[in-house]
Amino acid sequence: MKINDIPVIETDVLVIGGGTAGPMAAVTAKEQDPSLNVMLLEKANVKRSGAISMGMDGLNNAVVPGHATPEQYVKEITIANDGIVHQPALMAYATRSFPMIEKLDSWGVHFQKDETGDYDMKKVHHLGTYVLPMPEGHNVKKILYRRLRRNRVQIENRFTATRLLKDPDGRIAGMIGVNTRTAEPIIIRAKAVIMATGAAGRLGLPTSGYLFGTYENPANNGDGHAMAYHAGADLANLECFQVNPLLKDYNGPACAYVTGPLGGFTSNAFGERFIECDYWSGQMMLEFFKELESGTGPVFLKLDHLAEETIEEIETVLHTNERPSRGRFHEGRKVNYRERMVEMHISEVGFCSGHSASGVWTDETGATTVPGLYCAGDMASVAHNYMLGAFVYGQICGESAVEFVKSRSEPKLDEDFIKTELERIQAPMKVTDGIPPEQMEYKVRRLVNDYLQPPKVTRKMEIGLERILAVREDVPQLCARDPHELLRAMEVQSIIDCAEMAARASLYRTESRWGLYHYRVDFPEQDDSEWFYHSRLFKDENGQMASGKRPIADYLVSLGEEKDAYRKMRVQKAANA
């Protein structure tokens, strides 16, 4: 079959995004049924793509028998996320996280073990013990790549997906996209699609002003969020922004998981500890923000009190793993952990379920609200999912997609929709005297910082939304001189979609929740009577962006007397201190 002379590629299961969750989903689908055609499409190259291109230094949320139970974990994350979670999805993660660690271990991923051979668990969270260091975790991507080859997953690198396709019954039918080096379009018909396109990390602008100096890998710009929205899928809790504590001007995280267990901590300007717990939560970030803005700010990572061998150990991990250019950054500023504290700051805002809870709505089977469309990793709405969550939900989605395609005949494609989308893809290269994608991106992301970054104020957000919609009016002027700029031009359209979603979702929830993530100054209190719901964001029958409420599923684990534990983040000083 050809549409506009473009051959339609056929596959059973299509996975979009080859970072962490995507490869696991593709490998799982092939393990379940080797006779299926499984295609993995990646915007960059699967060998080094996604959030963990240089590896990872630890598992933040590992539920390891003997150290924690799934019930304890579900309770802790429910409390950390102010009650707005889908507990069945957290429980599915919690029960499958240890088998996944063992699977990865058998594949050759190295986790830290103690002298008896047990996993060397560390306590970082407020209540339980869930952190498992992996100081030799730099080879994760190589191991995943070997598995993809061994299981004969078909890999297509340097293609970016731009829209999902649906059949007349509203079920998923495939996708359309474009090659990032040749600008050639690609049309894929698939019986099931798993999206794993990562966070929406190019939403806010880093304080450095460098567009690509984001916390998230900048390839993760929210394409998946935008595509899911346009395909009619629900997004959830988008106002629960991701905001992370980072080194000032450098996009590396600092404290909790690596230095915390070794004695490092987040301090104010006087070297004093001011938060009880360094596990990233909205409440912790609110205390961080308050200290940053206070007379005892800014905030620092304090290591200068540690022994030489401890500092060497920290340097070895931090300077070789996840963000290895960190050592060079410190060197350039003549910062030595032994001599002085390291200035910290808060990151730009984004959508990322890895660290917060915002994303495309997914249930405990990885299913979205579009039949046949599954989501995993940082883009899916399962709270506090991190890397191990990406692996577990990649696996869950792989299994669910294989089950879905069993009874599915060849989906029918909507040729008119495809032709319209081909025109949208080809438009920027036809414009000559227009607006380069870089300028449009800078503008919309600067607006996100000015108007949507917490503390959130209603009138400011309304103005921000108006300004973002004005940028959208400029899209027909977007110009691209080459296929690479075309990639950026397609990305900026997703960024505009995400910016609008961020504004509308934040305006919808008229309360404050999740600490700094949705700190709304003119609605300062948490209001459980009105807002003990997931917020929904979706495209309504008129094609307009709409909001609504989704009830919280019955809890599997009750919270008991620890329910307010994450509200008590600030270190209490004695009255005479």
Next chain:
Amino acid sequence: MPIANHHSSVPVIVDEDKCIADKGCTVCIDVCPLDVLWINEETGKAHMKYDECWYCMPCEADCPTDAVTVNIPYLLR
């Protein structure tokens, strides 16, 4: 609207004496998650064509001849 070119100092440096891209090597170009390294048509060597760097280092780590150095972008330095 007319478009101007503006200069910027880029963070990734390729040592052209060591680079073997002209002999067919494309390792750094393949692994870059942002696709900013391309062959320089004039020299046949790899270079940073777009100032869109995450300073993530696969290009440097995977280069078989140690020709690539990743610096911190000037705005962050």
